[in-house]
Amino acid sequence: MSDKPNNTQALLNLRDEIDGIDKQIHTLLNQRATCAQKVAEAKLQDDPNAIFYRPEREAQVLRKIQERNQGPLADEDVARLFRQIMSACLSLEKSQKVAFLGPEGTFCQSAAIKHFGDWMQSMPMTTIDEVFREVEAGACEYGVVPVENSTEGVINYTLDSFLNSNLKISGEVELRIHHNLMTAKTNDPKNITRIYSHQQSLAQCRKWLDAKYPNAERVAVNSNAEAAKRVMSEWNSAAIAGEMAAEQYDLLILNDKIEDKPDNSTRFLVIGRSEVQTSGKDKTSLIISMKNQPGALFNILKPFKDLKVDLTRVETRPSSSSTWAYVFFIDFLGHLEDENIQKLMQQIKQTAADVKVLGSYPVAVI
Amino acid sequence: MSDKPNNTQALLNLRDEIDGIDKQIHTLLNQRATCAQKVAEAKLQDDPNAIFYRPEREAQVLRKIQERNQGPLADEDVARLFRQIMSACLSLEKSQKVAFLGPEGTFCQSAAIKHFGDWMQSMPMTTIDEVFREVEAGACEYGVVPVENSTEGVINYTLDSFLNSNLKISGEVELRIHHNLMTAKTNDPKNITRIYSHQQSLAQCRKWLDAKYPNAERVAVNSNAEAAKRVMSEWNSAAIAGEMAAEQYDLLILNDKIEDKPDNSTRFLVIGRSEVQTSGKDKTSLIISMKNQPGALFNILKPFKDLKVDLTRVETRPSSSSTWAYVFFIDFLGHLEDENIQKLMQQIKQTAADVKVLGSYPVAVI
Numbered sequence: 001m002s003d004k005p006n007n008t009q010a011l012l013n014l015r016d017e018i019d020g021i022d023k024q025i026h027t028l029l030n031q032r033a034t035c036a037q038k039v040a041e042a043k044l045q046d047d048p049n050a051i052f053y054r055p056e057r058e059a060q061v062l063r064k065i066q067e068r069n070q071g072p073l074a075d076e077d078v079a080r081l082f083r084q085i086m087s088a089c090l091s092l093e094k095s096q097k098v099a100f101l102g103p104e105g106t107f108c109q110s111a112a113i114k115h116f117g118d119w120m121q122s123m124p125m126t127t128i129d130e131v132f133r134e135v136e137a138g139a140c141e142y143g144v145v146p147v148e149n150s151t152e153g154v155i156n157y158t159l160d161s162f163l164n165s166n167l168k169i170s171g172e173v174e175l176r177i178h179h180n181l182m183t184a185k186t187n188d189p190k191n192i193t194r195i196y197s198h199q200q201s202l203a204q205c206r207k208w209l210d211a212k213y214p215n216a217e218r219v220a221v222n223s224n225a226e227a228a229k230r231v232m233s234e235w236n237s238a239a240i241a242g243e244m245a246a247e248q249y250d251l252l253i254l255n256d257k258i259e260d261k262p263d264n265s266t267r268f269l270v271i272g273r274s275e276v277q278t279s280g281k282d283k284t285s286l287i288i289s290m291k292n293q294p295g296a297l298f299n300i301l302k303p304f305k306d307l308k309v310d311l312t313r314v315e316t317r318p319s320s321s322s323t324w325a326y327v328f329f330i331d332f333l334g335h336l337e338d339e340n341i342q343k344l345m346q347q348i349k350q351t352a353a354d355v356k357v358l359g360s361y362p363v364a365v366i
Numbered sequence: 367m368s369d370k371p372n373n374t375q376a377l378l379n380l381r382d383e384i385d386g387i388d389k390q391i392h393t394l395l396n397q398r399a400t401c402a403q404k405v406a407e408a409k410l411q412d413d414p415n416a417i418f419y420r421p422e423r424e425a426q427v428l429r430k431i432q433e434r435n436q437g438p439l440a441d442e443d444v445a446r447l448f449r450q451i452m453s454a455c456l457s458l459e460k461s462q463k464v465a466f467l468g469p470e471g472t473f474c475q476s477a478a479i480k481h482f483g484d485w486m487q488s489m490p491m492t493t494i495d496e497v498f499r500e501v502e503a504g505a506c507e508y509g510v511v512p513v514e515n516s517t518e519g520v521i522n523y524t525l526d527s528f529l530n531s532n533l534k535i536s537g538e539v540e541l542r543i544h545h546n547l548m549t550a551k552t553n554d555p556k557n558i559t560r561i562y563s564h565q566q567s568l569a570q571c572r573k574w575l576d577a578k579y580p581n582a583e584r585v586a587v588n589s590n591a592e593a594a595k596r597v598m599s600e601w602n603s604a605a606i607a608g609e610m611a612a613e614q615y616d617l618l619i620l621n622d623k624i625e626d627k628p629d630n631s632t633r634f635l636v637i638g639r640s641e642v643q644t645s646g647k648d649k650t651s652l653i654i655s656m657k658n659q660p661g662a663l664f665n666i667l668k669p670f671k672d673l674k675v676d677l678t679r680v681e682t683r684p685s686s687s688s689t690w691a692y693v694f695f696i697d698f699l700g701h702l703e704d705e706n707i708q709k710l711m712q713q714i715k716q717t718a719a720d721v722k723v724l725g726s727y728p729v730a731v732i
Contacts, residue, residue, distance in 0.1 A: 007408045014405050015423075019430070021398045022448065025391055026431055029447060032387045033438045039380050042373045057381075064385070065392055072399045077454045080484065081395060082388065084450050088443045095622075118446065121622060124613045139618060247490045252505060256461075256487060 029085065036089035052093045053141070055171045055270070056279035058086060059362030063281065066365070076366055080114070087117020096120040099131045099140040111173040111268040112144040132161050135271055142170065148267040158269065159317055159329050162287060168359035169285050171270035174366060179205055179259045182251040183231055183238040189254050192216055196227035197240035205240055207260045267364070276361050282335040283312065285358040288328045288348065297328070303347035304332060307340055335360040395451065402455035418459045419507070421537045421636070422645035424452060425728030429647065432731070442732055446480070453483020462486040465497045465506040477539040477634040478510040498527050501637055508536065514633040524635065525683055525695050528653060534725035535651050537636035540732060545571050545625045548617040549597055549604040555620050558582055562593035563606035571606055573626045633730070642727050648701040649678065651724035654694045654714065663694070669713035670698060673706055701726040 043050035065082055066075040073081075090096065098120045101108040112122050123140055125131045131143040145158045179201055183192060195202070195213060199220040202209070209218065216238075221227050227239035228249045238254065239245070246253050276282075290296045297316075304311050313331040334341040336357065349355055409416035431448055432441040439447075456462065464486045467474040478488050489506055491497045497509040511524045545567055549558060561568070561579060565586040568575070575584065582604075587593050593605035594615045604620065605611070612619050642648075656662045663682075670677050679697040700707040702723065715721055 007412050010408050011405060014401050014408070018398060018401045018405075019427070021394050021401065022427060022431065023434075025394045025398070025451070026435070026444060026448075028387050028391045028394070029444060030436060030439055032384060032391070035380050035384045035387065037438060039377060039384075042376050042380070046373050061385070061388060065388065068389075069392070070396060072403060072458055073396055073454060077457070077485075078392060078395060081450060081454055082392075084447060085391070088439060088447055091443075092438055119443075123609075123619070126616065243489075250492070253489070 033089045040093040056277045056362055059279040059365055062365040084117045087119040091119035097140040099123045099125050099134040099143040101128055108146055111175050115173045128157050128161055132165050143271045144268050147269045162358055167271045169269050169361050170272040170276045171361045172364045173268040174265045174364040176265050178257045179240050180253045181238050181255045181258055182246045182253045185252045191236045192238045194237040196221050196230050198224050201240045204259045208258045278335040278337045279362040281363050282360050283363050284360040286330045287356040288352045289354040290352050299351045303344050307344050309344055399455045406459040422643045422728055425645040425731055428731040449483045453485040457485035463506040465489045465491050465500040465509040467511055474512055477541050481539045494523050494527055498531050509637045510634050513635045528724055533637045535635050535727050536638040536642045537727045538730045539634040540631045540730040542631050544623045545606050546619045547604050547621045547624055548612045548619045551618045557602045558604045560603040562587050562596050564590050567606045570625045574624045644701040644703045645728040647729050648726050649729050650726040652696045653722040654718045655720040656718050665717045669710050673710050675710055
């Protein structure tokens with residue numbers, strides 16, 4: 001109504017164009033769903049217990065889309081839309097049940113939704129143990145558990161759960177965590193003279209702070225939650241923290257996503273009962289047990305260097321059984337089907353007291 | 367790997383077909399995003415404070431899509447996918463902030479996501495009051511509050527909040543609520559001889575129960591939550607309740623979506639600061655105050671009958687001010703821009719002591 005005449009026609013034309021595009025997208029979505037149904041039928045002919053959800057195939061589709069993406073939609077946005085499309089198509093065959101570490105509304109549920117789309121049925125569990133048990137018992141097809149948090153580090157409990165489980169890792173999910181500038185609702189944003197946060201978060205938002213609050217004092221505290229708590233009752237101060245802290249301490253978010261680089265993330269693992277074929281860009285996770293003898297770790301890591309396998313993570317945990325002094329959780333790039341990785345595995349087996357393969361799975365698609 | 371040769375080729379062909387479809391969808395999504403950017407530019411030329419999100423336009427797009435939908439994707443599924451697509455396109459212009467009645471993980475957040483898509487930024491509030499305040503203060507563009515629950519009835523608190531607010535209703539959201547059969551994790555599903563639930567829920571699942579548990583005794587209790595609580599510690603019994611009850615009482619969901627008809631829903635209102643133009647299929651909400659005199663309600667309702675306006679709801683609430691004895695919350699089909707509704711409003715104003723228009727907004731798209 002407020003549009004001036006010259007623009008009104010332009011807007012109407014654009015709307016017509018959008019309507020035409022929507023019509024085509026709509027037709028294609030239903031075509032895609034029909035194809036997915038045919039895939040399911042073909043699979044069922046071969047095997048009445050056929051698995052419809054193929055993590056490696058989804059990862060391939062998403063990577064292909066991101067590679068050719070020209071925008072204006074961001075790579076992350078098109079991946080998110082296509083995950084939803086695949087989720088909707090898959091649900092025509094089977095509604096997937098996914099257990100996650102609850103309660104509802106946690107990052108873990110966000111990770112499950114990011115990975116499996118809106119059409120899965122997510123089942124909140126109270127403990128990481130329970131997520132493992134539900135998937136082991138077959139009550140859920142998959143589970144999602146946190147494994148690494150950019151502020152808290154590795155979730156040891158998840159790693160330890162793998163020691164006593166036969167479940168496989170079938171995927172990883174990375175969730176970006178955003179920083180927000182927040183203050184008490186009674187504060188005037190213009191008067192902020194002091195900004196609290198964890199040192200790491202302050203560093204991650206340095207450029208933004210230099211530009212917007214060049215004169216505010218920056219004070220490092222133990223955690224972002226503590227920062228949020230402080231500004232509840234302190235005049236002229238603000239905190240950098242996550243959205244949930246604003247909720248918990250009833251603060252007003254003045255600016256969101258203020259991090260200089262969007263690389264602040266939390267990592268989750270998808271656990272299931274079956275192995276995943278190669279997607280072309282995979283990660284493998286192992287648990288290696290060894291005797292506590294000098295040079296043990298070096299001996300284990302040497303084959304990685306020799307075979308030029310890219311180690312992405314090594315975690316050391318005390319062994320739960322008394323047989324071995326400690327165990328290593330090792331992640332590296334590559335799939336067990338790869339020739340190079342098969343060589344690596346042979347060499348590791350010669351050195352280690354015991355090797356447990358947690359699985360090869362597609363590297364997280366952002 | 368387990369596919370037999372004859373089917374393997376068929377599967378590969380189908381995958382190629384899906385890849386081709388995905389490529390087309392991808393191109394169209396970016397074309398759509400480009401059009402959305404142009405719309406925003408045109409709007410900004412006219413008005414630097416232009417509103418990008420048009421509820422009436424979204425409703426029109428979704429209805430058009432559902433009308434022509436041939437499947438296999440369900441109408442609800444295509445609407446959900448298109449909401450996400452629109453949300454992603456809109457986010458290129460402006461990330462919308464939406465306050466909702468928290469905490470995270472409640473149905474109210476689900477309603478906000480259903481309406482605004484994944485790309486909005488949802489802000490959990492502790493009370494309905496706070497949702498109103500955040501939107502009034504301009505800290506959020508929109509708010510989502512519950513207004514009607516199929517088990518608890520109308521949420522009076524939301525209605526009362528409108529009495530002291532100048533916010534407008536800019537939309538309604540309906541969330542389908544599903545029934546699930548659940549039991550204690552130690553129970554064997556084969557041995558269930560008794561099923562607890564609220565009478566209404568038992569009735570809503572009657573056919574399913576007749577087919578699957580013809581011999582189980584059905585026991586009506588006060589609420590679904592109570593049913594869930596009972597079966598926690600009772601052998602050979604199950605409860606019909608929502609997913610959240612299973613979580614709360616640590617029960618195992620044996621079957622989900624067991625309701626005979628999918629018409630069990632909860633209704634939410636979207637509140638904002640601006641009026642919404644007609645979408646062609648709208649609802650209008652009013653608050654009418656009147657003196658406590660015989661025939662008052664009849665006099666107010668008569669023009670609806672005379673003008674054949676479809677009343678969808680009348681709620682009576684005691685007035686918060688002492689001036690009027692009571693107020694009516696009235697919902698009816700039609701938009702204030704409609705000629706017929708303008709006549710209606712004139713007649714109502716002649717009879718009522720005071721009329722407050724809460725807004726005309728698109729009827730919920732399922």
